[in-house]
Amino acid sequence: MTMKSTPINREIIDEAIRKFEIADFSKATIREVKAIAAEAEAASGIEFIKMEMGVPGLPASAIGVKAEIEALQRGVASIYPDINGLPELKAEAARFVKAFIDVDIQPEGCVPVTGSMQGTFASFLTCSQCNKEKDTILFIDPGFPVQKQQLVVMGQKYETFDVYDFRGDKLKEKLDSYLRKGNISAIVYSNPNNPSWICLKEKELRIIGQLATHYDVIVLEDLAYFAMDFRQNFGIPFQPPYQPSVAKYTDNYVLLISGSKAFSYAGQRIGVSCISNKLYHRIYPGLTKRYGGGTFGTVFIHRVLYALSSGTSHSAQFAMAAMFKAANDGEYHFLDEIKVYGERARKLKEIFLHQGFPLVYDTDL
Ligand SMILES: Cc1ncc(COP(=O)(O)O)c(C=O)c1O
Helix, strand or coil, rough: CCCCCCCCCCHHHHHHHHHCCCCCCHHCHHHHHHHHHHHHHHHCCCCCCCCCCCCCCCCHHHHHHHHHHHHCCCCHHHHCCCCCCCCCHHHHHHHHHHHCCCCCHHHHEEECCCCHHHHHHHHHHHHHCCCCCEEEEEEECCEEEEEHHHHHHHHHHHEEEEEEHCCCHHHHHHHHHCCCCCCCEEEEECCCCCCCCCCCCCHHHHHHHHHHHHCCCEEEEEECCCCCCCCCCCCCCCCCCCCCCCHCCCCCEEEEEEEECCCHHHHCEEEEEEEEEHHHCCCCCCHHHHHHCCCCCCCCCCHHHHHHHHEEEEEEHHHHHHHHHHHHHCCHHHHHHHHHHHHHHHHHHHHHHHCCCCCCCCCCC
């Protein structure tokens, strides 16, 4: 058999894959791909351009770093953080949601997590336990693959469809076809979307919100790339245009806001899960049975998060509070520091097209 010549010796890659005992490389996780690339890089001496992980090489927000150092110097490292979250952070997170989404949410529902990854893990768990007949999470894909991995880890079911063919009004019937079966506990999507960078429009968010209310399903809105639809300026606090959100169209939501991209703070693993006021206080039969009481919000914090990590790094919470505060006060134009994402995307698109790659997800609304 003649082997097609490849830029890196095929045996090196095959050997690396074999070493990791991966039966199907197309199903490898991002971390596995990264580890295999590192092996192949070391063995071949050829540098790989890593595009599987969000490491844009931007400096962390100086405001966050300063606040975190000061907090550490005050001695917070020796003290367990409040599992509910630092009061200043909860208040500034609620203000941030008002300033940049124009939605009212109580500080009580804004809960620090060790990155929005932990926010989705805790949300998937809590949502899956609310009603026993609702045992499946629905992904509006394309999505962040590790979220499916989270469900595999916890042994929960999921269904998925690709939104590309169901944009605009077509989304309604498609979404309805899943929700009317009665087994979906929560819908998850990222907006702006990783990996395709499509952005759902108000009309589509309205459809998702209305159907979520109708079928009593919870929406998990992953806002990891907060305000990063650079076609508009969502970065002025308390002024339109605002980051579009399903929160305008339903009361059944958790917004996942991450420090990782907007503030380049990925290393400290910090984000906030913002649970709507109504959902926070909602009592579900499955939660009452399992925990003997509690609401969605209190179970999320005092049962699930407590079991996962007993809270979120104390000093990182001070950093996040300071970054939110400065952004809310209009003193920190966080989009200025990260607009390079958009510039690089434009350049990369040009390069790939020039080299003959076809563009997938080539239309946005
Ligand atoms: C869509 C999406 N959600 C969540 C995350 C992870 O966010 P965090 O670092 O806050 O856990 C990422 C990171 O790449 C992402 O792309």
